[in-house]
Amino acid sequence: MKILVDTMGSDKGSHALVTGAMNAATKWEFEPILVGDEQEITNVISEGNWKIKPQIIGLNEVISNDESPTLAIRRKKDSSMVKALELLRDGHADGMVSAGSTGALLAGGMLILKRINGLKRAALTSIYPTTKGMSLLVDAGANVELTPETLTQFAIMASIYYSNTFNITNPRVALVNVGTEKGKGHSFAQETYGLLEKSPVNFIGNIEAREIPFGGSDIIVCDGFTGNIILKLTEGMALAMVYRVKKAVMSSFISKVGALLIKPALTKMKKDLDYREYGGVPLLGLTAPVFKAHGSSDDYAVENAIGRLIDFIKADVIKQLEVEIKGE
C-alpha cells in the first residue's frame, strides 16, 4: 500500500507530518510518499531512526488558510496539496492525508479527483466526542449552503462510514433542529426531515442541540453553517468551563488543595475529549480516499489519521458509498 502525505500547510510545520507518517509506516508497513519542502523533510528523516525509506517529492509552494480555496487550487499548481491530489488521481498511491487548509482540500478534491457519480458535493465530517462515545457530525463546515437532497446524501455516506469505523450496524441518524417534533424548524430542516425519512438510513428524527454532547445520535446531520457553529461552540464551551472551574477553585486555599487531588482524574477526562486520539476524518464523496487531519495535529494525531485512512482503504468504503448513492 502507498500513502501520500502532504507535509505542508499545518499549523505546526512539517515536523509533525513527517514524524507521524514515518511512525505510521513503521507500524503498519506501507510505503510513504512525502510531498512538501524537501529540505525540511530530509532534516526530520535524518534526525529520526526509521528503517523505512520514504519517497520524497520536493515542492515548496503552500496553500494557506486565508486564501480562497478554489483560486488557490487553480493557481498554485506547485503546491504540495495540488501535487499530492494529482498523484492520487493518477493512481500513484492508495490514499492521502493532509493537515492543510480544509477548504482547499475539499475544493481540490472536487476539482482534481472528481466526485462519486450522482453527488453534487463532497462532505466534510467531524468526530464529535460525547459522554457515550463518538458521534460523527456532517457537514462539518465545508458546505455552508446546500440543498436538502445533498444533505440527505451526506447522511447516507456518514452512516456507511460510521458503520465501518465503529463496527455498528444501522447507526442512529438525527437531524439537528429546534425541536424534536416533525414539522419544527425552517423550511430547509422540514424538507430534509422528509427526505431522511424516505432514505435508507436509520433516521430517529430531530435532535435538539442540548442532547448532542450526550450522544443523542450517532450521526448528527446539519448544514455546514450550523455544523461549524456546533463544533466551535463545543470547543469554546469546554474551554470556558475549564476556565470557570479553575477560577472558582483558585479562590480559596482549601479548594486549591482539592484541585491538586482531582488533577489526575481531570487529566484522564481531557484525554476523552482529545481530537488527537481520533486523528482525522475522510472527505466523503470523492473517488479516492482523502483524509483531513486537524490543522494543529502533532505526530501522534497524524499517525492516528493515517491509521484511519488505512482502515478506510482496506474496507473499500468508497465502493460501498458508490453502490448506495447509485441505488438511491
Place this chain on the structure above:
Amino acid sequence: MKILVDTMGSDKGSHALVTGAMNAATKWEFEPILVGDEQEITNVISEGNWKIKPQIIGLNEVISNDESPTLAIRRKKDSSMVKALELLRDGHADGMVSAGSTGALLAGGMLILKRINGLKRAALTSIYPTTKGMSLLVDAGANVELTPETLTQFAIMASIYYSNTFNITNPRVALVNVGTEKGKGHSFAQETYGLLEKSPVNFIGNIEAREIPFGGSDIIVCDGFTGNIILKLTEGMALAMVYRVKKAVMSSFISKVGALLIKPALTKMKKDLDYREYGGVPLLGLTAPVFKAHGSSDDYAVENAIGRLIDFIKADVIKQLEVEIKGE
C-alpha cells in the same frame, strides 16, 4: 404602576408566579394584577404574609408548549395569556410578565398588541452568561426564518435594550458566522453583514462560535434557528462537562476527597451561570412591555423578571426603540 402577571403555563405551576409577583410588589410597590386560576391564586395568597392585596382575574384555560402558537392564541380566548395581553392592550396595566409558551407569547404579542411601526417581526432575546459578564443573544429561537433586514432591526433593538439594562454606551454587536473575515458564510450572513455595517449599532464584525462563551461581543446576532442551537448546546455542554468532571472525580478515593474540598467554589461558579439571577427578557418590537420568564422559573426568578420589567417601563425603552426604528 400596574403589572399583569400571567400565572399559568409555567412548568412549576402557579405557586412560583404568585409568590414571585407578591414578593416583587412588596419590594417595588406596584399594583399586581394576577391572571389565572382563581382558586390556586387565592390559596397561595392566603398562605403568604403579604400586606399588598392583588387584583385577581380568574380564568382557567391554559396554553401549553405543544400547541401551535398562533392557533392557540386565536382559539383560547379564555386563556390567562390572551386575557393578560388584552388587558395590557386596553391600557389597564403598564406591563406584563408570563412564564408560559414562548411561541404563544410572541404570536399573541404580535396579534393582540401589534408591532412598532416599521417592524415586520418582534424579537426574542436571551441573556447569555459569559466569562466576562452578560451578553444578549438575538434572535433566541422565535424567528427561525427571517430576512437580513429584520435581523438588522433586531440588532438595533437589542443594542438599545442592552445599553439601558447594563448601562453601557455603544455595546459591541457581532454577527455569528463561520469565520471572522467579511464575506464569510452563507448569503444570509453576507447580506446581514452589509446591513449591520451601515446600521447605527457599534458593529464589530463576525464572531465565531468559539468566542461566544468568552464574551467576544455584547450583542450576539443570528437567525432564530442558529440562536436556538447556540442556547441549547451551551446548556447541554455545561451539563455534559459537569457530568464528565463528576464521573472522572468519582473514579478514585483521593479525587473524591478533592471534590469535597472544591465543592463550595463550584457552587459559587454555578450561581454565575444561573438564569434565575437575571429572571426574564423582553419581547422586543411590541408596542407594550411584555417580559418572558423562563418556563421553569421559581419565585426568585419571577421576582427578578418583574424587576427587569419595571426598569424597562421606567426607562421607556419602547419609546427609544420607536425613535430608532423610525429614523432608520
